[in-house]
Amino acid sequence: MIFNIGIDVVEVDRFKDMKRFDEFLKRVFTSCELEYIKQKRYNPETIAGYFAAKEAVAKALSTGVVFCFKDIEIQKGKTGCPMVKLYNRAEALCFELGIKNIVVSISHQKSVAVAVAIAEK
Structure with a gap:
């Protein structure tokens, strides 16, 4: 059962020259x-897509609870699809809410990156 959906769109230009940051x-x-x-x-x-995915996951959890960006990790699955791994407060929140799984999809073009996350009970 779907608990909530989160989506985020970011401009890729915000993440140019990130190696310097x-x-x-x-x-x-x-x-x-x-x-x-x-x-x-x-x-x-890549950076914009991963950032958008983290934001989308946070929005899918939509409780107003603040947690660190590092509490949400985007990983590559065996097939290359992105997967979500949670830590600390984000993981505890999912346990409290009964969220069993979060799926995420990332897409990007030259100017924008978008990610959608679905939290499932």
Whole structure:
């Protein structure tokens, strides 16, 4: 059963030259996400897509509870599809709400990235 849906759209240009903004990247992304971003050579579409996915997941949880961006990790599944791994407050919130799964989809073009997350009970 669907609990909620979250969506986020970001401009890719906001994430150009992100390699220079190392502190921002370290504050927002987990070490696994940073490794993937480095593998993609700091591609702004990749960074924007991952950022949009984190925002979409937060919106799907839509309780007003604040948690760290690093509490939401976007991973690549075996087929290459994005997957969500939660930690700390985000994980505890899902447990409290009875959310069993969160699926996410990411898409991007040169100017925008969009992500949709569905929280399921």
